[in-house]
Amino acid sequence: MLSFITQNRAPILLIALSLLRYCENPTTRLDDLAVPDELEIACISENIVNLTWRDNSAKETGFIIDRKVGGSEWEEAYRQTDADATTFTDYIPTNSDTVFDYRIRAVMDGDTTDYSDTVAWISEYGSPGDLQVKQIGKTTVHLTWVDNSIGEDKFLIERKTGSEKWVQLAKTESNSTEYIDATASSTDTLSYRVSATSGISTSPPSKTAKCLIGTLSLSNLFFGTEQTFDLITWNVYNFPRNGETTIASAVEVIQNLNADVVALQEIASDTDFQKLDARLADWDGYRADRWGSTLAFMYRSENVTIDSVYEIYIDNDREFPRPPLVLDLKWNGNRIIVIDNHYKCCGDGIIGTDPYDEEWRRLDASHLLETYINTHFPSENVIVVGDFNDEITDPAAVNVFQNFIDNSSAYRFADIPIAKGPSDNWSYPKWPSHLDHILVTNELFDELSRTGTEVTTIHVDDYFSNGWNAYEVALSDHRPVGFKIRF
Known part of the structure; x- marks a missing residue:
């Protein structure tokens, strides 16, 4: 017998090693209670779906x-199957x-596993519709x-x-209806499609929409969205600086930027503003x-309700050569106060001792604005915008x-x-400097950090074939600055 064992040592050793590997590999054995996986869903006939999964438990x-x-709360323990089941049929409106x-769990004597992945039935009626694509930048x-x-x-x-x-390019949150692709650099045609997802399941995709990246024009401009309150401040420099060309270009810019409110400075002609x-x-x-007043507002009457528009500090021409213009409005149930400004220009960069020193006048204007806001709007959403010339x-x-x-604690630019970023993104490129600002009160601090809120210099000059030179001749020496708020 000893001779037999010695002579056949190799086969016995191989069997032992194989048994050891089997015990060490969790994929080749069943635990008493393990999470089911490979959960799938399929429509097997109208109004009937079938779930299948792999049973990884032994007991x-x-x-x-x-x-x-429909996005409601989970109905836990909606149904329970017998042991060793790997399929379940449910009756639902499959064409909705x-x-x-x-999702499923294995259960044993009151103990349960973690959840499986979530699967979902999303019919073609839940596929996103009317996909539109538009080039809005280079x-x-x-x-x-x-x-x-x-x-x-x-x-x-x-x-x-x-x-x-x-x-896959990205995933957006539920209920979203837009996405910006900032990596569209191909010279070939780009095709896009969108699907609704839940868990690991996706709907049938939308119809495909195509875009060929080309030369920009004013029709490519984009800013405002349905989900955000969109405000633009824009010094249009002695409007209309180039007559009909300026008016026509401003119309196209404002229409395509699609903001809710545009605060304007340097509207020199009331006739041309009309x-x-x-x-x-x-x-x-x-x-x-x-x-002497040259401040104005344009607003989309279908998006905002105006309570009042009025000037303040009309007798303080030292601090305000152009009295601030207040717009009291409601957007989507939110009361918002917008104060349009055009501070005194010029100076030497030093706050001097002469009461008519330009910097001193701007400093006093800031103090008066703070006093007015603290007195009249101590708990409202206030946004102060304009060309502040500093x-x-x-x-x-x-x-x-x-x-x-x-x-x-009360104010934030x-x-x-x-202002702290690259100079090629500043609002006044000729100097260059950043002079057009957006100041908010603390009622909007939470919104500042919310996804979807954005502050940006809008490079309208990029949408002219001859760039800055053409933009300056046609419209202004200032770029607009946009503020997009997600409430």
Whole structure:
């Protein structure tokens, strides 16, 4: 017997090693209770869906199935199966826009595993609709679609270059209806499609929309969205500086930027402002009618409700050669106060002792604005905009906005990232300097950090074939600055 064992040692050793590997590899054995996986869902006939999964447990007493309908709360223990089951049939309206989610757990003597992945039935009626794409920058494409599904958790954006394969570009949050692709640099045709998703499941994709990146024009401009309150401040330099060319260009810019409110400075001609107003369908305008006043608002009357428009500090021409113009409005149920300004220009960068020193006048204007806001709007959403003719990044000793900066618990310059950023993104390129600002009160601090809120210099000059030179001749020496707020 000993001779036999010795002579056959190799086969016995191989068997032992094989048994050891089997015990060490969790994929080749069943635990007493393990998470089921490979959960899938399929429609097997109208109004009937079938779930299938892999049973990874050896001693489960059944499987608990949870269901969620249309984004509502999970219905836990919606159904329970017997042990060793790997399939379940449910009866639902399979031709609807409602998303039906499922997840399962194994159960044994009251103990349960973690959840499996979530799968969902999303019919073709829940697929996103009316996908539109538009080039809005040199390498930027804006996508919009109609959200047809009830209960999706995300939207999957896919892109294809030429005849290449589809690749995942991004996922957006539920209920979203737009996406900006900032990586559209191909010279070939770009194709896009969007699907609703929930868990690991996706709807049938939308119809494909295509875009060929080309030369920009004013028709490519884009800013405002349905989900955000969109405000633009723009010094249009002695409007209309180039007559009819300026009016026509301003109409096209304002229409395509699609903001809710545009605060304007240097509207020199009331007659030409009325022409601008008349040509902007679905817009209304207001220009301060006091002699020497050049401030104005344009607003989309279908998006905002105006309570009042009025000037303040009309007798303080030292601090305000152009009295601030206040717009009290409501957008989507939110009361918002916008104060348009055009501070005194020029100076030597030093706050002097002469009462008519330009910097001193701007400093006093800032103090008066703070007093007015604290007195009249102590708890409202206040946004102060305009051409302030000074830089918010100046040293404290010569900073005409230092009162706002020091009171950081109550005020914040939303455009400080622009002011501290590269000079090619500043609003006044000729100097260059950043002079056009957006100041908000603390009622909007939470919104400043919210996804979807954005402050940006709008490079309208990029949309002219001859760039800055053509823009300056046609429109202005200032770029507009946009503020997009997600409430």
